[in-house]
């Protein structure tokens with residue numbers, strides 16, 4: 111490989127990395143925004159009722175309530191969350 115070809119390859123890798131970094135940053139900002147929103151609502155007592163109701167509400171509003179992803183934004187249904195709700199709901 112010529113030095114120029116090698117340089118171009120390196121440049122492409124660098125650009126890909128930069129793009130990845132930007133995407134990661136956007137994701138972090140989104141998580142921080144969600145986190146702040148949750149804290150605000152918790153502080154305002156927006157999640158009243160028993161714990162189960164609060165969790166159900168949280169899930170319906172698009173957040174994970176399963177231990178592995180608790181509090182993270184949820185784009186689609188999560189089997190872990192649903193399983194959790196199903197078992198808690200039976201009590």
Ligand SMILES: [Zn+2]
Nearest residue numbers: 174176188191
């Ligand atoms: Zn989940």
